[in-house]
Amino acid sequence: MGDLNTTGSITRKRRATLSAAKASNLQPLSEIPARLALGDPSPENEPRNRRERTKTKSDTRSQNSDISARLSCHKTQQSLLSSASGYSNYRGILNWCVVMLVLSNARLFLENLLKYGVLVDPVQVISLFLNDPYSWPAACLVIVSNVFIVVALYTERQLSKGSFSERVGFLIHFINLAVILTFPAAVVLLLPSVTPVGGAFALGIYTILFLKLYSYKDVNLWCRELSTVKARRMVRSLSCPTPQHFHKGEHKVCYPGNLTIRDMYYFVFAPTLCYELNFPRSPEIRMSFLLRRLFEMLFFIQILVGLTQQWMIPIIQSSMKPLEDMDLSLMTERLLRLAVPNHLLWLMFFYSFFHSSMNFTAELLRFGDRQFYKDWWNSESVTYFWQNWNIPVHKWCLRHFYKPLLRRGVSKMASQSAVFFLSAFFHEYLVSVPLRMFRLWAFTGMMAQLPLAWFVGRFLRGNYGNAAVWMSLIIGQPFAVLMYVHDYYVMHYKHEEA
Numbered sequence: 001m002g003d004l005n006t007t008g009s010i011t012r013k014r015r016a017t018l019s020a021a022k023a024s025n026l027q028p029l030s031e032i033p034a035r036l037a038l039g040d041p042s043p044e045n046e047p048r049n050r051r052e053r054t055k056t057k058s059d060t061r062s063q064n065s066d067i068s069a070r071l072s073c074h075k076t077q078q079s080l081l082s083s084a085s086g087y088s089n090y091r092g093i094l095n096w097c098v099v100m101l102v103l104s105n106a107r108l109f110l111e112n113l114l115k116y117g118v119l120v121d122p123v124q125v126i127s128l129f130l131n132d133p134y135s136w137p138a139a140c141l142v143i144v145s146n147v148f149i150v151v152a153l154y155t156e157r158q159l160s161k162g163s164f165s166e167r168v169g170f171l172i173h174f175i176n177l178a179v180i181l182t183f184p185a186a187v188v189l190l191l192p193s194v195t196p197v198g199g200a201f202a203l204g205i206y207t208i209l210f211l212k213l214y215s216y217k218d219v220n221l222w223c224r225e226l227s228t229v230k231a232r233r234m235v236r237s238l239s240c241p242t243p244q245h246f247h248k249g250e251h252k253v254c255y256p257g258n259l260t261i262r263d264m265y266y267f268v269f270a271p272t273l274c275y276e277l278n279f280p281r282s283p284e285i286r287m288s289f290l291l292r293r294l295f296e297m298l299f300f301i302q303i304l305v306g307l308t309q310q311w312m313i314p315i316i317q318s319s320m321k322p323l324e325d326m327d328l329s330l331m332t333e334r335l336l337r338l339a340v341p342n343h344l345l346w347l348m349f350f351y352s353f354f355h356s357s358m359n360f361t362a363e364l365l366r367f368g369d370r371q372f373y374k375d376w377w378n379s380e381s382v383t384y385f386w387q388n389w390n391i392p393v394h395k396w397c398l399r400h401f402y403k404p405l406l407r408r409g410v411s412k413m414a415s416q417s418a419v420f421f422l423s424a425f426f427h428e429y430l431v432s433v434p435l436r437m438f439r440l441w442a443f444t445g446m447m448a449q450l451p452l453a454w455f456v457g458r459f460l461r462g463n464y465g466n467a468a469v470w471m472s473l474i475i476g477q478p479f480a481v482l483m484y485v486h487d488y489y490v491m492h493y494k495h496e497e498a
Contacts, residue, residue, distance in 0.1 A: 105340065109311065116314050120306045137191055138198030141184050142205050151176050152213045153264045156220050160256035166221075173217045180210045185433045199434035207426055211396055212268060215275040218400055223255035223277070253277050270367050271358040273396040280368030293360035300352035304345055311341045316485050323486045338478040346477060354390070380465035382453035382472065383416075386423075397422070420450055431484065437491055441483045445476060 078085035155172045158164040164172070184206045188199040253263070258277045267275055315338045322330035354372045362370055376389035387394050397419050405415040424446030432438045449472075456468045 105344070108340075112311055112314065116310075119310045119313065137187065137194045138202040141187060141202040145180075145206060145209055148176055148180050148209065148213065149264060149268060152216060153259065153261070156216070157256075157259050159220070159224065160259055166224075173213075177210055177214060177217075180206055180213070181429070185429070188433055189436055194434075196434045196436075200430060203430055203433060207430065208273070209268070211273045211393075212275070215273060215396060215400055216264075216267065219275045219277070220255065220259075227255065266365065269361065270365055271361045271372065271392065272367070272369065273392045274399055282363070282366045282368045285363060285366060290360060290363045293356045293363065296356035297352060297360060300348050300356065304348055304352070307341060307345055307348075312338065312345070315341070316482070319482055320486060320489055323482065324490075335475070335478055335482060338482065339474050342478040342481060343474045346473075350389075378466065379469045380460075380462060381457050382449055382469060383457065385469050385473075386449070393423075417450060420446060435484065435488055437487060439484065439487050441480050445480050 080087045152173065155164065155169055155176070159166070159169040184202055188194045188203065194202075255277060266279075270279065272279075315334065319331070319334035319338070322334055350373075358372045359370060361367070372391050374388035374391065376385050379385035379388065401422060402415050402419055405418060406412065410418070424443045427446050428438075428440060428443040431442045432440075452468075452472060456465050460468050
């Protein structure tokens, strides 16, 4: 009995297994797993086989590429220093130039210290402004300038009310502007207590005031013209800005609501020469930015004074004898010796004035337009340099002098020449009057920019033009400095030594 039961159970198990096999064989072909079709019935081996096949293919490709690299190692390409390569990252070379410049000038500075000793004297700087400690003529001149500001504001108020005719207003403005230029010049020339440095400072303030009040006169005249024709938009000035210039809590001022003491003195102190009824304003005063600019101003003033006393003055003094003897070789040597420190001081002055001081003033007044200069160091023509190194003056010349000449039918070349002539006049005015001698070196130097601009624009391009601009800056300025210093020395000290 037991054997029969055992045999029956085995038979039932075989039948169950055969039934399961038949059922699996009856499954549709689409339901067969992909691994059975690939001949790998084991799920555990699927990732390993895929990796092995991928590795085999990648190994084959790497072997092929390695063989190709060994067969060919060249391709069409340009040298990095070639202009056709498009390469522009020369930071390492620039750093090398800076290091070489610092090392060479450090040697010259050390040689100067060993030869002349320490010449820096801060007390001597004060004497450049004051002959008599109880008499401040240059400061008094600056204080008197408020009279001309009040006259211009009063005239515009009377014109807005119709109390003055346009002809009378023009006459008052003309006299006011003429006196702004002649009165301080007469004081500097006739008053011996005004030092050359103090006189240059006072005349610089009056020149800036002249340009500002001229712009003030023009813009208010344009506003009256627009109100006469009942125009809604100002075409020839930016006195009606778009709403993005204003921040929360600010409102737009319209003519004649701008004719106030507050508006006038904001414009007088603002770092611009072109007047607007509504200047773009920054949202707030950034104290960290303000303090950085203040530190830069104080630092560069000390550096400028120290380098002038220690470096430039000894070279200038040693240049007097070759200039008197007309020794061309020694004159050239002194000129080249003076070129580097003079240019270094000019660069420091540019940064301290156009970046540090003007940004400091703009931040303090929340003046929004901070474009005081552009990339003049990339100038490939003389014209581009003069248009971009001093943006406030360029804007004034373009707005109030160059374009009005074009509108009156003057040719473009004649208008450009007139702009250079005006610039040459003010350069000579700011140098000759404080020195109390008229040699026209500054005037001639500025007018010489016209043929130089034509030559560079006609014959030089790209890097050659940029090099020509740098050469004119590095060599031209010290040449003018030597000429004025020599003439001043001959006029004031030569007879005393004789």
